Amino acid sequence: MKRLWLSMALLVSLSAGFACAEAAESVDANGQLQDTGLQNRFEAITKDLRCLVCQNESIADSNADLAVDLRQQVREMLIAGKSDAAIFDFMTERYGEFVRFNPPLETKTLFIWGAPFLMLLLGVGIIYRIVRQRSRMPVDDEPATGP
Amino acid sequence: MWKFLLPFAAFVALVVLFAFGLNPSRDIHALPSPLIGKAAPAYMLSDVLDPARVDSNADLKGQVYVLNVWATWCVACREEHEALLAISQQHVVPLIGLDWKDQRDRAKQWLEQLGNPYQAVAFDADGRAAINWGVYGAPETYLVDAQGRVIFKYISPLTQEVWVREFLPRIAAARREGA
Numbered sequence: 001m002k003r004l005w006l007s008m009a010l011l012v013s014l015s016a017g018f019a020c021a022e023a024a025e026s027v028d029a030n031g032q033l034q035d036t037g038l039q040n041r042f043e044a045i046t047k048d049l050r051c052l053v054c055q056n057e058s059i060a061d062s063n064a065d066l067a068v069d070l071r072q073q074v075r076e077m078l079i080a081g082k083s084d085a086a087i088f089d090f091m092t093e094r095y096g097e098f099v100r101f102n103p104p105l106e107t108k109t110l111f112i113w114g115a116p117f118l119m120l121l122l123g124v125g126i127i128y129r130i131v132r133q134r135s136r137m138p139v140d141d142e143p144a145t146g147p
Numbered sequence: 148m149w150k151f152l153l154p155f156a157a158f159v160a161l162v163v164l165f166a167f168g169l170n171p172s173r174d175i176h177a178l179p180s181p182l183i184g185k186a187a188p189a190y191m192l193s194d195v196l197d198p199a200r201v202d203s204n205a206d207l208k209g210q211v212y213v214l215n216v217w218a219t220w221c222v223a224c225r226e227e228h229e230a231l232l233a234i235s236q237q238h239v240v241p242l243i244g245l246d247w248k249d250q251r252d253r254a255k256q257w258l259e260q261l262g263n264p265y266q267a268v269a270f271d272a273d274g275r276a277a278i279n280w281g282v283y284g285a286p287e288t289y290l291v292d293a294q295g296r297v298i299f300k301y302i303s304p305l306t307q308e309v310w311v312r313e314f315l316p317r318i319a320a321a322r323r324e325g326a
Binding site for chain 1: 176178179180181182248273274278279280281283284
C-alpha cells in the first residue's frame with residue numbers, strides 16, 4: 001500500500017514537472033503563451049506599459065515595431081520566471097517612469113496622484129463660499145413685478 | 148485687495164504654464180532618459196561593415212565617446228547624416244554608430260553612398276541593445292564619459308548648431324572632470 005502511494009506521488013510530481021517544462025516553452029503561432037496564468041499576467045503587464053513611439057497607446061495595443069519587441073521582451077521575462085515587479089523595474093530603468101500608465105505612489109509622483117484630491121478640495125471650497133454668500137442675501141419672496 | 152490679487156496671480160500662473168507648455172521649440176515627444184548619470188549598458192555586437200569583427204563599448208572605456216542610434220529606414224537619420232560627417236571630420240570624440248533593427252546590406256550601401264562618419268558601427272539586428280539603452284526612436288545620440296557613464300541624450304536629428312551648443316561644452320566638462 002505504502003509503495004502504491006509513493007509511486008503515485010512520484011507520478012504526480014513527475015507529470016507536474018513535465019507540465020511546467022512544457023509551459024515554459026510553449027508560445028503558439030499567435031504569440032499567446034500557452035500557460036493561461038502567464039498569458040493573463042502578460043496581458044495585464046503590457047496594458048500598463050506605454051508605447052513610447054505613439055505615446056498614448058499601450059504596448060499591448062500598439063503595432064509599432066518597438067512595441068512588438070517590448071512584448072517579446074515581456075514574454076521572455078515571464079517564461080524565465082521573472083516577477084511583475086521585476087519586469088516593471090526593467091522597463092522603468094530603461095525608459096523612465098513615463099513608461100508606466102500606473103506609476104507607483106512615490107514622492108516624485110505624489111503630485112499627480114494628489115492633484116485630483118486638491119482639485120476636489122478647491123471645488124468644495126468655492127461652493128462653500130458661494131452657498132454662504134447666498135444664504136446671507138435677503139430672501140426675496142415677492143413675485144416679480146411686470147414691466 | 149484679494150479680489151484683484153487672486154485673479155492676477157492666476158493669470159501669471161497661466162502665463163508661466165503656457166510659456167512652458169506651448170513653447171514651439173520644445174519637443175513634446177522628447178523624454179528625459181533615466182540612464183543619465185548611470186553606467187552605459189554594455190553591448191557586444193558584430194560590426195556592420197565587417198561581420199567578423201565584434202564591436203563592444205568595453206573597448207571605449209577611458210574615453211569620452213558619442214553613440215549615435217540610426218537605421219536606413221529612418222528618414223530623419225538621412226537628414227542628420229551630413230552633420231555627422233562634418234562632426235566626424237572635427238575628430239573631437241570617437242563617433243560610434245548603433246544600427247538599429249536594420250538590414251546589413253542596406254546599411255553597408257548607405258555608408259558607402261553617403262559616407263561613413265563612424266569609427267565603428269555595431270549591428271543591432273534584433274534591437275536588444277537598443278532596448279537596454281532605452282531607445283524609442285531614431286535618431287538618438289548619447290554622450291558617454293571616460294568612466295563609462297551616460298551624461299547626455301539628444302533625441303532628434305543632430306545639427307552642427309546642436310553639436311556646438313549641447314555636446315561640445317559637455318565634452319569639455321567631462322574631460323576636465325576626468326583629468
